Amino acid sequence: xxxxxxxxxxxxxxxxxxxxxxxxxxxxxxxxxxxxxxxxxxxxxxxxxxxxxxxxxxxxxxxxxxxxxxxxxxxxxxxxxxxxxxxxxxxxxxxxxxxxxxxxxxxxxxxxxxxxxxxxxxxxxxxxxxxxxxxxxxxxxxxxxxxxxxxxxxxxxxxxxxxxxxxxxxxxxxxxxxxxxxxxxxxxx
Numbered sequence: 001x002x003x004x005x006x007x008x009x010x011x012x013x014x015x016x017x018x019x020x021x022x023x024x025x026x027x028x029x030x031x032x033x034x035x036x037x038x039x040x041x042x043x044x045x046x047x048x049x050x051x052x053x054x055x056x057x058x059x060x061x062x063x064x065x066x067x068x069x070x071x072x073x074x075x076x077x078x079x080x081x082x083x084x085x086x087x088x089x090x091x092x093x094x095x096x097x098x099x100x101x102x103x104x105x106x107x108x109x110x111x112x113x114x115x116x117x118x119x120x121x122x123x124x125x126x127x128x129x130x131x132x133x134x135x136x137x138x139x140x141x142x143x144x145x146x147x148x149x150x151x152x153x154x155x156x157x158x159x160x161x162x163x164x165x166x167x168x169x170x171x172x173x174x175x176x177x178x179x180x181x182x183x184x185x186x187x188x189x
Contacts, residue, residue, distance in 0.1 A: 001184055002038045004029040006063075008054045010044030010077065014169035018177045032062035040071035040184035043078030045131065045167055048103065049091060051081060060094075067096045071160040071187050073180040079163040080134050087137065097161050098140025099153075105135030119147040119155065121175045128154060128166040136165060146179075160187050 003019050005012045007028035016026040019042075027038050032055075035041065043051075043063075055063060066072065067082060074082040074097075083093045085100040093101075106113075112131045119126040126147055136153040139145060147155035147164075154165045155176065160183050168176035 001025065001040070001181065001188070002027050003181070003184065004034060004038035004041045006041065006043045006051070006078070008046070009050055010046035010075075011167070011169055012042075012044050014167075015042050015044055015075075015177075018169055018174060019181075022174060022178055022181055024181055032059045035062055035066045038070075039188060040073070040180065041066055042180070043072065043074040043081055044169070045076030045078065048077040048080040048086070048093075051077060052092065060092075064094045064096075067094050067161065071162075071180070071184045072096070073162040073164075073177075073183075075164045075167055075169065076131065076133060079136075079165055082161060082163050084140075085138075097156070097158050097163055098143050099136050099156060099163070100138035101134045101165075102137050103134050104132050106130055106133045115149065117147055117149055117154075119175075120144075121146060121155075121179060123173075123175055126155070126175065127171040127173045128164075129168075129170040130166050133165045136163075157183070160184075 019026040082097040083101040145153040
C-alpha cells in the first residue's frame with residue numbers, strides 16, 4: 001500500500017519511518033499530481049497557514065479533491081487543514097472533517113509537553129506529544145472521539161479520515177498510524 005506524506009514542511013521523515021515500520025510504502029508528496037498515485041495521505045504538522053501558502057490554489061484544490069474521496073490523516077497542522085472550521089484566527093480548511101479547531105490553543109513552543117492518556121484504541125494509554133497544538137472545540141455527530149485531553153478531543157475519526165492534535169510520529173507508540181493504515185485497507189475493499 002502506497003501512503004503519501006505531504007512533504008512541504010513538518011517531520012515527514014518521522015511519518016515515513018513509522019509507515020515503513022508498519023509495512024507500508026511511504027511516498028513523499030511534493031507535487032499535487034503525485035496524489036493520483038497513492039492510496040492514502042498523511043498531512044503532517046507544521047504551520048497550517050504556511051501549508052496553504054506553499055500549496056497555492058491549484059495544490060489546495062487537488063488536496064481537497066483527494067481528502068474528499070480517499071483516506072487522509074492529519075496531525076497538528078494537518079488536523080487544522082482537514083477541519084470544517086478554524087479559529088484563532090479564522091482560516092480556510094478543506095472542510096472534510098466536521099470539527100472546529102482552535103489554532104495554538106495550548107500555548108507557544110515553550111509549552112510543548114508529552115502526556116499519556118486513555119484511548120479507545122486497543123492497548124492501554126496512548127503517548128501524546130504536543131507542540132504548539134491546536135484544540136478541537138467542537139465535533140459533529142459523525143465524528144468519533146478516540147482520545148481526549150482535559151475534556152477536549154485530541155484524536156478523532158470520521159469515515160476514512162483520522163486527525164490528531166498531537167504528533168504520533170514522535171512517539172514510540174505506532175497504534176495511531178496502524179489505525180490509519182486500517183482505514184486505508186478498508187477503503188480499498
